[in-house]
Amino acid sequence: MNAPERPEVEARLANTSPSGIEVPIQVGPEAIGSERIGRPGEYPFTRGIFSDGFRGRLWTIRQYSGFGTAEESNERYRFLLEQGQTGLSVALDLPTQCGYDPVDPMATPEIGKVGVSLSNLAEAEILFDGLDLAGISTSFTINGTAAIVYAMYLAVADKRGVARAKLTGTIQNDILKEYVARGTWIFPVRPSMRLIADSILYSNEQTPRFNPISIAGAHVRDAGCTAVEEMAYTLANGLAYVDELRARGGDIEKFAKRLSFFFYVHMDFFEEVCKFRAGRRLWARLMKERYGVSDPKAQHFRFGVVCGGSSLVAPQPHNNIVRVAVETMAAVMGGAQSIFTAAFDEAFQIPTEFSAELALRTQQMIAYESGIARTVDPLGGSYFVEQHTDRMEAAMEQVMREIDDYGGVVKAIENGWLQMRIARRALERKMKVDSGESVVVGVNHFRRTETGEIGEQFRLDPNAARRVLEKYERVRSTRDAHAVARTLARLTDASRKERENLMPYLIDCCHAYATIGEMVGALKREWGEFAEPVRLS
Amino acid sequence: MSKEEALLQGGQQAPLRGRRILVAKPGLDGHDAGAKVIALALRDAGAEVIYTGLRRSPEYIARVAVDEGVDAVGLSILSGSHKHLVEQVLGQLRDAGAEDVAVFVGGTIPAEDRPALAALGVRGIYTAEMPLAEVIGALAGALE
Numbered sequence: 001m002n003a004p005e006r007p008e009v010e011a012r013l014a015n016t017s018p019s020g021i022e023v024p025i026q027v028g029p030e031a032i033g034s035e036r037i038g039r040p041g042e043y044p045f046t047r048g049i050f051s052d053g054f055r056g057r058l059w060t061i062r063q064y065s066g067f068g069t070a071e072e073s074n075e076r077y078r079f080l081l082e083q084g085q086t087g088l089s090v091a092l093d094l095p096t097q098c099g100y101d102p103v104d105p106m107a108t109p110e111i112g113k114v115g116v117s118l119s120n121l122a123e124a125e126i127l128f129d130g131l132d133l134a135g136i137s138t139s140f141t142i143n144g145t146a147a148i149v150y151a152m153y154l155a156v157a158d159k160r161g162v163a164r165a166k167l168t169g170t171i172q173n174d175i176l177k178e179y180v181a182r183g184t185w186i187f188p189v190r191p192s193m194r195l196i197a198d199s200i201l202y203s204n205e206q207t208p209r210f211n212p213i214s215i216a217g218a219h220v221r222d223a224g225c226t227a228v229e230e231m232a233y234t235l236a237n238g239l240a241y242v243d244e245l246r247a248r249g250g251d252i253e254k255f256a257k258r259l260s261f262f263f264y265v266h267m268d269f270f271e272e273v274c275k276f277r278a279g280r281r282l283w284a285r286l287m288k289e290r291y292g293v294s295d296p297k298a299q300h301f302r303f304g305v306v307c308g309g310s311s312l313v314a315p316q317p318h319n320n321i322v323r324v325a326v327e328t329m330a331a332v333m334g335g336a337q338s339i340f341t342a343a344f345d346e347a348f349q350i351p352t353e354f355s356a357e358l359a360l361r362t363q364q365m366i367a368y369e370s371g372i373a374r375t376v377d378p379l380g381g382s383y384f385v386e387q388h389t390d391r392m393e394a395a396m397e398q399v400m401r402e403i404d405d406y407g408g409v410v411k412a413i414e415n416g417w418l419q420m421r422i423a424r425r426a427l428e429r430k431m432k433v434d435s436g437e438s439v440v441v442g443v444n445h446f447r448r449t450e451t452g453e454i455g456e457q458f459r460l461d462p463n464a465a466r467r468v469l470e471k472y473e474r475v476r477s478t479r480d481a482h483a484v485a486r487t488l489a490r491l492t493d494a495s496r497k498e499r500e501n502l503m504p505y506l507i508d509c510c511h512a513y514a515t516i517g518e519m520v521g522a523l524k525r526e527w528g529e530f531a532e533p534v535r536l537s
Numbered sequence: 538m539s540k541e542e543a544l545l546q547g548g549q550q551a552p553l554r555g556r557r558i559l560v561a562k563p564g565l566d567g568h569d570a571g572a573k574v575i576a577l578a579l580r581d582a583g584a585e586v587i588y589t590g591l592r593r594s595p596e597y598i599a600r601v602a603v604d605e606g607v608d609a610v611g612l613s614i615l616s617g618s619h620k621h622l623v624e625q626v627l628g629q630l631r632d633a634g635a636e637d638v639a640v641f642v643g644g645t646i647p648a649e650d651r652p653a654l655a656a657l658g659v660r661g662i663y664t665a666e667m668p669l670a671e672v673i674g675a676l677a678g679a680l681e
Contacts, residue, residue, distance in 0.1 A: 095565065
């Protein structure tokens, strides 16, 4: 694979429109004579956290990718980076996410299926082989085992001699929404919250440019929530993490600067734009009014988005290309810090190289051809947009009050109350599509009998699982077994001490080539497992 | 009857009344929105529904199916591991002498994998775009 030739002039956001009209970086309230809306970069940040919007720095173009073996995924990452992607987003397989080694009977059928298998440091070394860890930002969609995968990433950097302070990226590390929607929980709520606090506090010191959590609404949204609920549940979870970190002695003026968020963008354009504007203002208000946070950077609501998800459908799959483009525009209008555009075939398979590239090109066209990114918050001051933002914010506060009235998010999750609320919403959403009230082109309206060709199909290498198992056995038989036993025993000891930060112990385990299943196993023996509240009413 | 209920029942009165159905999530896949929507819809259509919750082994699912004496098992799988997991659940049911339990599959199932699942003995495959009334109608028909 050769990188395409670079054009002479670097891609940039022009300061004039195609017809030659000057385009200002920002338009202030004086333009419409209102004092209420404010300016970008100023509290309460309705209009964005940066005064220079995307002209200062474009959002990170970050495509979720990973499958099969570390070797195959490394090859896909190199391809995406050569095509102009600006950050990596690592998709991990379910055994890695749930803390099972590939040899576990629960794990074997799932090896490499929805992401790459990463059971120990040797695999991580292959996954990042040849990639400049100090130069790229790497995001991991990992939750139950986030602290372990973060430890593995640090161990790779250590071995390569890359200074930890130079590392940038994100671990999702948001366990609360896993209990509600995504399902890769392992431990009960209490010890999980402790592990998250450990990783955040450790990251603040060791990798100050790294986002040690990405509090996510995306998955509850895809599971059925409305846009208002997506934001409200996410902010409620965010407050639960803030309270946990403060109880651990963390300084909110410091750790709040590294909290980040993650959402879905679905098709209703202004709803999505206003969701982000309202959420950004509400979070800043909560930080300032509830906690007295004074540093603007610690009031900032920084978020990444994914365009696609359950808004994409299998019938007439090429229609999804247009959906993703509209959603990407909403993400840009909402002021996202990073964007992942799903591929049109993502509703039913791992994207092919063709569809993955098309999704990436969609972002590049919107960034550099459409011109919509030139002026920060160009919809600010629109009568409708401002009114809708206000109304969504009020509705979000109402949902957050309902959770408080129930007794808080942790209780709502442990009792399955929140899960049931979302399941009912999902049924409502489905009923509206079935009845035709919610139009989905090609599905319930404007259908064709034949649904159209998918085109190229992605096929996982059928030998990937076998190769993963072989590599796993090789690591197990060649590592220093005493070092593994010693580091795991220390991890167990540390897990018994409430206030001991587990990160250094996990990093030692990784350096000794302890596996993810061994580390999780050691902690499970101490902490037990989450008891899922299974209810249908 | 509300409009939604009428829609679910396709004009019939509770087409699944008297049926016991197990909705199950085999393997590690945590996407349960579809499983819960189906479980709620089947219940509204008159069935007695048991839902397993997440991350269940094929052995566990077969055991619950037998212990609860269900007429049907609905497996929800979105992780791409459907062939392996369906085969295992069917095998476990057979070993328990419960081959008369009808097995249905929902989730992300590529078209080209469907004949193989049918050949294993799966009685119906329902994906996200199918209206609930159709799913219920097909299930009621298959269980007659």
